[in-house]
Amino acid sequence: MKTSQVATVVADPASVDDAIASRFSCRAFLRDREVPRATIAEILEVAARAPSGTNTQPWKVYVLQGAARDGLVDKVCAAHDAIYADPALAAEYREEYDYYPTKWISPYIDRRRENGWSLYGLLGIAKGEKDKMHAQHQRNFRFFDAPVGLMFTMDRILGRGSLMDYGMFLQNIMVAARARGLHTCPQAAWNGFAKIILPHIGAGPDEMVVCGMSLGHADLQAPVNGFHTPREPAAGFTHWLG
Incomplete structure (x- = not known):
């Protein structure tokens, strides 16, 4: 008999907090350290407890390892290189939903710029070094050398709210991975290459x-x-009423 969700006691809340707080976008993995299939299955099983509107559960997950992973890497990296050589080809690769705004305003553009230049600065990539920027961006399409690549899809017929549901599912995966000593990097960079991925x-x-x-x-x-x-402290985005 399964323990009631209502009656379950979280005996070690500090570990839950640590799993959340220690999550970050990992950009370098150990390629030769495999992740057992059973571990991936455990992570996805617990992540599926994410809430979704009327329990629609919009997620579909594709796990890529070995030749399947490497084949996708080769195809998308070739397309990415082709676009770099001929920017006009970018018109052939479009995201199916707007991840970023069409017009940036403060404070979001400020955070975006800080994020980009802080990362490039750490990597020793100066402004205008396009070849190095391209190579670093392509690390996305090599899964940053991680042995496991995950692709997430959903049916196009579903509404915008399902993307919110999906975000909670993805967060569950990342936190469950931390609980097992693993790291992750969620990547919207793949979205434009759907015609290759699907x-x-x-x-x-x-x-x-x-x-x-x-x-x-x-x-x-x-x-x-x-x-x-960095993160904005809770006091900066919270409004207390009453």
Whole structure:
């Protein structure tokens, strides 16, 4: 008999907090440290307890390892290089939903710029060094060397609210991964390459790419993994009423 969700007591809240607080976008993984299939299955099983409107559970997950992973990496990296050589080709690769705003305003543009230049500064990439920027951006499409790549899709017929549901599911995956000593990097960078991704993973014609994610053991020696973005304190975004 399963323990009632109502009656379950979280005996170690500090560990839950640590799993959340220690999550970051890992950008360097140990390729030779595999993640057992059983561990991935455990993570997805617990993540599926995420809430969703009227219990629609909009998520579909494709796990890429080995040749399947490497094949997608090769295809998308080739397309990414082709766009860099001929920017006009970018018109062939479009996201199916707007992840970022069409017009940036403060404070969001300020945070975006701080994030980008802080990362490039850590990596020794100066403004205008386009070849280095391209190479670093392409690290996304190599899953930052993680042995496991995850692709998330949902049916196009679903509404915008399902993307909110999906975000809670993705957060569950990342926190559950931390509980097992693993790290992740959620990646919207893949979204524009849906025309390559969907047939490669065998997704149905009515599915759209929501995002990708890298999963594995962090490379503790990689300088890039020392990059952690700041957060606005709760007092800065909370309004107390009553």
